[in-house]
Amino acid sequence: MTESLARRPKMTSQRLSLHIAFSLMAVGFVGVMAASIYSDFILLLAFVEITSVAMFFILILSLIPAYFPDKVNAESIFYSGLAKEPYMSDDQVYRPNVPLLNAGYDYDWDLYYDKKALKVESR
């Protein structure tokens, strides 16, 4: 897991679009502040729109797939590709990352204690 944290993230199309969405959101925030201070209503609505679209994009792109991950039926793959795609990509085989941080999950604390430090029996 430490290795996966240390490696430099690959710039995939999803990551690129995430960066663009974050940049647009930042521009939107600054724009909303400026337009509201100078009372330009049309510009203001435009910036609010940009910010909202960027936020929803981030929400849908990153968080919802993390919350409802794709489940691949391994047996279907085994039986000559009864699943929609008869293969698994590297991303599906690899453990999922924390959305937005591109870091691996810390499975040591899954049960609310540090598995490395404690041995718990008959909980």
Add this chain to the structure above:
Amino acid sequence: MIDSSLLPLAAPIALLLGGMLAPLVSKDGKGMLSILSVFFIAAIGANTYMLLTVADGAIYWPAQAGIVINASSAFVVELALILGFLGAVYSLQYFGDRTHLGAFYALYSMFVASLIVMASSFNMLVIYTCFEASTIAGGILILFTRRRSATKAAVRFFVMSVIGALIILVGILFQNSATGGFILNASAFEAIPKSDVVMLAAIYAIGFSIKVGVFPFGLLWLPSAHSEAPTPVSAILSGVMVQMAAFAVARIVGVMAPESAPLAYLLIGMGALSVIVGAALAAVEATAGSKWSRFHVGTVNIRGIKRIWAFSTSSEVGVFYILIGLGILFPVLLPVFFVGILLHFLNHGLAKALLFFDSGFVIEASRVADLYLLKGMGSKLGPNGITYLVGGFSLALIPGTLGYTTFREFTSPNVNLYLTAAVFAAAALIFFSTIYSLRCFASGKPKANVEYLEMHKGSHALLRLPGVVIAICILVLGTIITLGANNIAFHDIFLRIEEWLEMAATTIFNQTAALGGGH
């Protein structure tokens, strides 16, 4: 005095710059903290200067529709900056064996900056923008524990905050169509029908109530988000963020002055239910665990150490809604209730941050976040056993702590006896939860066979420090106020504090106190 100056920009700019520069200039945790500390201290220095010099006036930039620092804003910003700084110091050892400290500091600074700007404006669009910025930064910060349950908690936080933001956006559009602007200005609302003012105040109060975390909306996201977040973030979420949202509601309602008993009863009802339900669930969590308290996102039932204080936050924010509702019901007494809001802001902010910092210290030192599995730490608890008690006692409204301020507010003849009973019942439940959880910290008996494979070797000095600093503040201020209010000692200091707070309370809903109360 109302002056234009660049000073109101100093704190947010310093935080944003510090957050960006720290990870760029240094790759080492201590180096990052040193750089960030310089900017935090600069921000605190600038705000302290404004707090001491602004008196009953205001300082704005670039216009009165932009960022405005008056007495009440400077007061709440000061608390946010101090807790933010303590959280940044705490984070160094908290993230000691984890990565991403640089990204954490950048987002954390942005989070605190967005919250302080939110409290420093009378422009609904600036407040809304900062509300959204704090949602984005806060939501991502929750993910830094890198637990799968934290992702679920972050999604709940995002979704609920976005729903709240959409309701507020509807209010903003309605306000613009009714008054022709976005500025919170009493004269603009006097010119529109009373029914529109009531409707607008109700929309804003409901929209913000999701972020404040009052009953029933808070239970959907607050216990999970505040307990799953990294401890320094939990401290800021509970000690600052929900309070800043409540401060925004107080400002909006104070400016609009809606004359509506049903709206007042709605807010008082939501507040009173929050107070009782939150405190009861905190006690249930401490004794019976998440199987009975519910609202848990983990895969196993626990007696979550931080969940106790997350439920308690859901209880404490109810006090704000009760005071705001009472302010609507009795407009003449609005400044009195708003003094209560400022004092509760201080008491709850300090006490809750302390309790989260100390809970986090116990979790890091024992490597357990579940009271079911916690073997007592005994004497290793050290001074933090006492500081934890101080925090719990302050929330339990014990005289000698800052909680005495809320005790005075709810024993005054201005408050209905049933509301007093609700707040004191909640205080008793929090008192019980504090003692019960502290007993587990000191001498817990796990329900399972727990064997330590290795003890956590890292130093915990910085995890202990914020709790000690905050406990001293609570005790010093609490002693001065308790003795001063009862004419035993420090009476002059108490009178000066009271006079300043009365002036500051009027600046929650006026840009300057010099313009008068408006009610």
